Amino acid sequence: MSNVESLQQYKGLSVGDNLPELIQAVDQNMIDAYADASGDINPLHIDPEFAKTTFFGRTIAHGLLTLAFVSRVLSQWNWNGWAYGGELNVAFLGPVYPGDTVRVSGEIESIEHRDDGVYACCQLVCHCAEKAVVKGYAICKI
Template sequence: MTLRMSEVAKGDQLPTLEVPVTRDDLVRYAGASGDFNPIHWNQRFATEVGLPDVIAHGMLTMALAGRLVSQWAGDPGAVAKYSVRFSRPVVVPDDGEGALVELSGKVAAKNDDGTVKVNITARSAEQGVLSGASAIVKLAQD
């Protein structure tokens, strides 16, 4: 269902989204994206370059945060602008469970042009993994 501008107010919280990320997910994402950097699949290599373990692709983490907003809006095409800064990697252990990415959002502004600004929070292992994450969303008009 597509969200309408009249159904949204500044300060509204988006429904939270929790996404498990496993090593299998990283392999699938590597195949889809063409990013086969060994820090995303080879534990030995990742630790040799100073990482704590294999890490998720930054663009995968960004995509998960974008999913939060597009699901809330009810239309992936409603996201007019989207930006993030990568602040920490999502560490994905090889324990069968992987990592949990916890996503939340809040309507920061309701604009006269029929858009809303949503600030996004992304966390994994109780730490923020994205900073300055926000989306401008064009909602259906009444």
């Protein structure tokens, strides 16, 4: 049976600490470049005429482009813990439109000492203006 002990602090990190914030403007050029780089050419992202016929009424950014910004935050904060064993669990709550600015923020919600090391669980949220568009959490070894 595994043991888990909750900690308030570890190696200078504390529950409640903020992760570095990231602010990224998104425009259609960036969405097109991501479509080209990822091969995800769903017309909802790159074809304004098609996008007009959808629920959204215009093109939207790939959800996974927004997750790339989340990954940049976690890479900057704790590269090894994120790249080697990191976990991400998010829900997409709303679209990011060309012209939006995405703000990624995060906070250490808990620190756990498990059998194989100490892990931080970080709450994450991406906002466009006041609207949350992605919400979830990441778990990284620290």
